[in-house]
Amino acid sequence: MEQNYVYVRLTPAHLERAKESAQIKAERGKLCSIAGCHKPLAGRWQAFFTGSLGEVILADYLRETNDSGYEILTPDDPAAFEEADVIANGWHLDVKTRSGKCGVRDGYWMFVERGSAEHDTDLFAFSWYNRVDQSVTLLGFLERDVLLQCACRFNRGDVLDNGWTIPCDSYGVRIRELENISYLPTLLRECGIGCGYGRHAEGVKA
Secondary structure (H helix, E strand, O other): OOOOOEEEEOOHHHHHHHHHHHHHHHHOOHHHOOOOOOOOHHHHHHHHHHHHHHHHHHHHHHHHOOOOOOOEEOOOOOOOOOOOOEEEOOEEEEEEEEEEOOOOOOOOEEEEEHHHHOOOOOEEEEEEEEOOOOEEEEEEEEEHHHHHHHOEEEOOOOEOOOOOEOOOOEEEEEHHHOEEHHHHHHHHHHOOHHHOOOOOOOOOOO
16 A cells, blocks of 8 residues: 655654653663563663654644544653553554664564563554654554554564564564554544544443
8 A cells, every 4th residue: 555654853842752751661660671671771761762752753643633632642641641652532552663774665664562462552553763864754553453463473583684683572564564644543533432442432441
């Protein structure tokens, strides 16, 4: 399918919000329990910062396209927060961000750690952090059940054809296989709490 990406050049405000979000995660004790815990401490902090950049940009995008006024929560909100990167209209979103020194190609792999895929998450959104031009590109999304059905399973230590070694047991999907990010606001609006979908829909217990 033809992909419609959302490209955002990072500002100092984006970077500061991402640092604050990464710090919140660290203080909640997640820093020592992420899937890549075999990495040095500095590498783990960078992974949290990269992930937070994707979360910040996705939350901004959803707020900009939210024409229904439904609630959007992120880890920097003062309200009690559950195990999700973004909660929008009752949907729990887990944001996965890869980084590189180049732009995006639709054949690149995106990954979800096997442990994350086993959590009670509604969908996964994917983004790309370009460290050279300091941008984040929102790539697309997949509902959790779809991901588990269509993704390739990789084990820690598997090597891709480009020589990159898989750091942990993961599900992998190519960018061109993702649902267009432009459809996500519509999905969240039309299939939110009022339609009986999502983890926190009426009558559904998490």
